[in-house]
Amino acid sequence: MHQTIQHASDGTPLYLLEKNQFPNWLQQQDAFVKNWLKNTQYEGKGLTLIPDNNGELVCALFCSEDLQNLFASADIAKQLPAQQFVLHCDTGLELNAAIAWGLSSYQFDKYKQIETPQATLALTNGDIAQQANNVIHATCLVRDMINTPAGDMMPEHMAQTVEAVAQQFGGTFSQLVDEELLEHNYPTIHAVGRASVHAPRLLDLRWGDKQHPKVTLVGKGVCFDSGGLDLKPSGAMRLMKKDMGGAAHVMGLAYLIMSHNLPIQLRVIIPSVENAVSANAFRPGDVLQTRHGISVEIDNTDAEGRLVLCDALSEACNDKPDVIFDFATLTGACRVALGTELPGFFSNDNQIAQDLMAVGEENDDPIWRLPLHKAYRGLLKSDVADISNCASTPFGGAITAALYLQEFVHKDIPWLHFDVMAWNNRKLPGRPVGGEAFGIRTVFDYLAQRYSA
Ligand code: BES
Ligand code: ZN
Ligand code: ZN
Numbered sequence: 001m002h003q004t005i006q007h008a009s010d011g012t013p014l015y016l017l018e019k020n021q022f023p024n025w026l027q028q029q030d031a032f033v034k035n036w037l038k039n040t041q042y043e044g045k046g047l048t049l050i051p052d053n054n055g056e057l058v059c060a061l062f063c064s065e066d067l068q069n070l071f072a073s074a075d076i077a078k079q080l081p082a083q084q085f086v087l088h089c090d091t092g093l094e095l096n097a098a099i100a101w102g103l104s105s106y107q108f109d110k111y112k113q114i115e116t117p118q119a120t121l122a123l124t125n126g127d128i129a130q131q132a133n134n135v136i137h138a139t140c141l142v143r144d145m146i147n148t149p150a151g152d153m154m155p156e157h158m159a160q161t162v163e164a165v166a167q168q169f170g171g172t173f174s175q176l177v178d179e180e181l182l183e184h185n186y187p188t189i190h191a192v193g194r195a196s197v198h199a200p201r202l203l204d205l206r207w208g209d210k211q212h213p214k215v216t217l218v219g220k221g222v223c224f225d226s227g228g229l230d231l232k233p234s235g236a237m238r239l240m241k242k243d244m245g246g247a248a249h250v251m252g253l254a255y256l257i258m259s260h261n262l263p264i265q266l267r268v269i270i271p272s273v274e275n276a277v278s279a280n281a282f283r284p285g286d287v288l289q290t291r292h293g294i295s296v297e298i299d300n301t302d303a304e305g306r307l308v309l310c311d312a313l314s315e316a317c318n319d320k321p322d323v324i325f326d327f328a329t330l331t332g333a334c335r336v337a338l339g340t341e342l343p344g345f346f347s348n349d350n351q352i353a354q355d356l357m358a359v360g361e362e363n364d365d366p367i368w369r370l371p372l373h374k375a376y377r378g379l380l381k382s383d384v385a386d387i388s389n390c391a392s393t394p395f396g397g398a399i400t401a402a403l404y405l406q407e408f409v410h411k412d413i414p415w416l417h418f419d420v421m422a423w424n425n426r427k428l429p430g431r432p433v434g435g436e437a438f439g440i441r442t443v444f445d446y447l448a449q450r451y452s453a
Contacts, residue, residue: 001114002140003077003105005098006122007129011084013059014121016073016097018090019044022063033058047076060085067093070364074100074430082117086124094128102136103430108147134259139437141165142245142252146422146435150224150241154198155272158221158247162203162270165251169258171207171266186271186315187289188296188307193273195281198223200273202312203247207258208265213451214321215264217253218312220246220305220328221272228275228301229283236332242435243305245422246328247272252437253325256444263453269316271308275301287385291315292408297385299392305330306401307389310408317410323352324415325443326405333397334419337370341428343421343438344370346402349414352446356416359449360442367418367439370398377403416443 017025022044026034033050042048044063052058060080064072067089073096087097101121107114123129145153145161159175166173176183178199181190186202193200203221222243226232232240247270254268282288286298291311298307305328316324334344345367347353353369360367379391379400387407391400398419409415424436 001107001109002136003102003118003120005102005129005132005136006084006120007126008084008122009086009124011086011122012057013088014080014085015059015061016067016087016089016093017061017063018067019063019065047079057081057083067096070096071100071429071431073097074104077101077104077119077121080119082119084120084122086122091125094123094125095132098123098129098132099135100430102132103139106140106143106432108144108434110144110148134256135441138252138255138259138440141255142248142437142440143435145248145251146242146245148241150274153241153244154223154274155193155201155221156198158223158244158270158272159201159203162205162251162268165255166205166207169207171205171258174204176202185291186311187291188311189271189273191282191286191288192228192275192304192307195228195278196274196276198274200271203268203270203272205254205268206266207254209263210265212263212265214267214319215257215447216267216269216316216319216321216324217250218309218316218324218326219248219250219268219270220244220309220326220330221270222305222308222329223272223274225275225302225304226277228304229277229281230301231277232302239423242422243275243329244272245420245435246305246326246330248422248435249327249418249420249437249440250325253327253440253443256440257447260444260448262447262451264447264451267316267319267321269312271312273304273308275304290408294387294407295385297382297388299388299390303390303401306404309405313405313408317408317413321413324409324413325418326416327418327420327439329422330419331398331401333394333401334370335421337398338368340421340423340425343367344398344419345439346370346372346417346419347415348372348406348409348411349416352414352416356442356446359446360439363441363445365439365441367442370402372402372406373399374403376400380404
């Protein structure tokens with residue numbers, strides 16, 4: 001559940017001021033307000049409530065040193081009394097404040113009723129309210145998909161979610177299920193997913209005008225990653241309902257693109273599987289064929305993400321898009337390198353990579369580029385197949401995983417691969433513990449700037 005930002009002008013005023021705007025604002029207030037703020041020792045930092053002489057609430061005031069930061073005002077939604085507030089601030093600050101409010105109102109309440117009444121927010125500008133709601137909805141779609149337990153977010157459920165979003169925006173949805181994956185030459189997706197009673201699928205969403213430039217998104221949709229036969233230890237398995245986080249990210253990004261009606265031709269490809277254990281599970285030492293034609297020796301069945309992604313990336317390249325973005329909870333190594341709150345990304349295109357880093361900073365949605373260091377390609381050598389699915393050393397694990405994927409991407413197609421945590425381990429303003437979107441506002445803003453109508 002999350003709040004929708006209202007388009008209205010009635011409600012208690014909520015003033016949002018940069019710290020240096022406070023003295024000026026104070027000047028314009030009557031003697032009562034001046035005295036009240038003086039006697040409550042409010043000095044232009046944080047949240048305060050201002051009453052009239054009957055004790056009724058007149059307005060709320062929040063001052064901060066850095067309102068440019070998206071999350072600066074995020075926590076006030078939870079501290080205000082349960083009534084409607086109308087935002088008063090500089091036009092340039094409205095969108096961020098509204099997004100922050102919506103993101104902090106999120107609660108995963110599918111299985112537990114949480115009925116604490118909450119303050120709501122209204123903007124007088126309907127366009128900004130709409131833009132904020134698009135971002136809030138997209139992010140909360142990502143969070144909901146990730147937070148939903150694996151048992152209720154298996155490939156068949158994910159298919160329903162993707163189809164519903166496609167329908168909402170007049171896109172088309174198609175899928176290949178189980179044996180159809182073999183008939184249409186997606187051998188690695190089938191091999192990873194065949195041990196589950198929830199049949200593996202390839203989900204495919206298309207939207208937009210065929211005249212427009214083509215952008216393709218690919219997301220890792222491993223609904224649960226037990227590790228397969230090279231089973232994960234319990235601690236490492238505990239959060240693996242989030243291993244479809246890449247799929248959730250590309251759906252959130254698709255939602256942003258479609259709701260803002262960007263002039264692009266969009267395709268979203270999601271290999272959706274459960275990496276389960278059963279008598280027909282794929283094994284360490286097996287050799288799989290791929291859609292590309294390259295053979296892969298399985299060193300470890302827990303390196304399954306790159307296996308389902310490689311066939312999806314081959315298909316993505318087939319219709320020669322302008323650019324490919326993939327998102328995946330691909331490696332623990334990327335978390336060791338950058339921590340859980342900074343997603344790593346890799347690219348074969350220096351210009352796009354550089355532009356993206358800058359856009360990330362501007363959006364308080366940072367990302368960090370890691371190198372496709374060619375010299376490590378040798379770590380993926382196999383004695384019996386064209387490539388091994390993982391290196392024998394864990395060092396540089398995010399890089400070797402990305403180098404594996406690169407083998408399946410046409411070198412002339414700009415490609416960006418994001419290795420994300422998809423989860424908040426700790427609570428931060430506007431970001432509750434649990435499923436989280438990383439980098440999608442950045443990629444969306446990059447696309448919006450590059451392909452403006
Ligand atoms: N889904 C995991 C990676 C992961 C783990 C991402 C924890 C985020 C947090 C992936 O399928 C995996 O198990 N990767 C292995 C690769 C190894 C076997 C080469 C890993 O990272 O340990
Ligand atoms: Zn794994
Ligand atoms: Zn995985």
